[in-house]
Amino acid sequence: MEEVEVLVVGAGQAGVAMSEHLSDAGVPHLVLERHRIAERWRSERWDSLVANGPAWHDRFPGLEFPDVAPDGFASKEQVAAYFEAYAEKIGAPIRTGVTVTSVTRIEGRPGFRVETSDGPIEARYVVAATGPFQKPVIPPIVPEGVVAHQIHSSAYRNPEQLPEGAVLVVGAGSSGVQIADELRRAGRTVHLSVGPHDRPPRSYRGRDFCWWLGVLQKWDMETPPEGAAHVTIAVSGARGGHTVDFRELAASGVNLVGMTASHQDGTLHFADDLAANIAAGDANYLALLDEADAYVTRNGLDLPEEPSARELGPAPAASSSALDVSAVGTIIWATGFAADYGWLKVGALDENGRPRHRRGVSTEPGVYxxxxxxxxxxxxxxxxxxxxxxxxxxxxxxTQRGYLSFGDAR
Incomplete structure (x- = not known):
């Protein structure tokens, strides 16, 4: 039986970060990864994906991107290579190609029994660092076989991958918007189903929106606004970065519709909420500009004014309220992910399978x-x-190790 003090499950950005801090604290640990380091960046994203934040911002403190300008946006391959390089830099004890199948508490003494594809391991502490993008969510709206091709955005790679015909992209967050725009540029007929979203400016008055959210202390908000815990953010780092503008998308030929509501007798029906969703996104956009202007005035900053940022123009109208599925070759569901902790067989989850924790510390002692x-x-x-x-x-x-070691010494 292999024994380790802390077992970290997952070697993406969370697992690598965890390894660094455990090493700094002198805590023996092992990180298990079922594929390769940062695998989701490699094989579960489309080919042209880049990070949505600039390289100066979307990184760890201990290492800059070696091949990306500070204001540039790293490609998915560069992000994966970055985490590989970071893991090597800190000497992270990562074991790849090992799948964790179950974690159960050991009866009668501290610790957990971890079953893996490489044999069992006993660990005093377990950190679930598998992240939020575990199980693609496809709403049960359109039955299989009704449309020739239905995939989740995590399975989309490029326009050439799709069969001929129009494409319906469901979801107006960063993924849905960027995929719809890429398909339109490839000459496809594209319908984009737009739901509720936040729409920050890519930059304003010479500063990236990541900077504005930082100085306005929005990144440090400890609780989401009511009803906004899972609202998508429509922002893009593609083609050097730009503000997502649904008016521009409509003008370029993307057919905008409301939320995808139902399918009946070969027809897709859309909610009559496109105008409301775009208006709410505009309100979010303008509110951030207002806060940014107030910050500039309050602090006497010499940042150039940008009145054109407030010139929005008329809101686009929905292209239709219904769509014949025979005119659609592919539906791409950019509808997010759900957590999947079926392997974590301890009292750390609620009745819906979601983690019960406070700042990552589980209600199950020893699980994080x-x-x-x-x-x-x-x-x-x-x-x-x-x-x-x-x-x-x-x-x-x-801290917990300190208490236990004191008890052992006594």
Missing amino acids: FLGLPWLSRRGSSFIWGVWHDAKHVAGHIT
């Missing part, structure tokens, strides 16, 4: 979570945010 949205703050699921959360979790583990 890392990399989840709003784990401790708004920035928790971002690259830099998970690094700071990992420091807190490592500190908690170190």
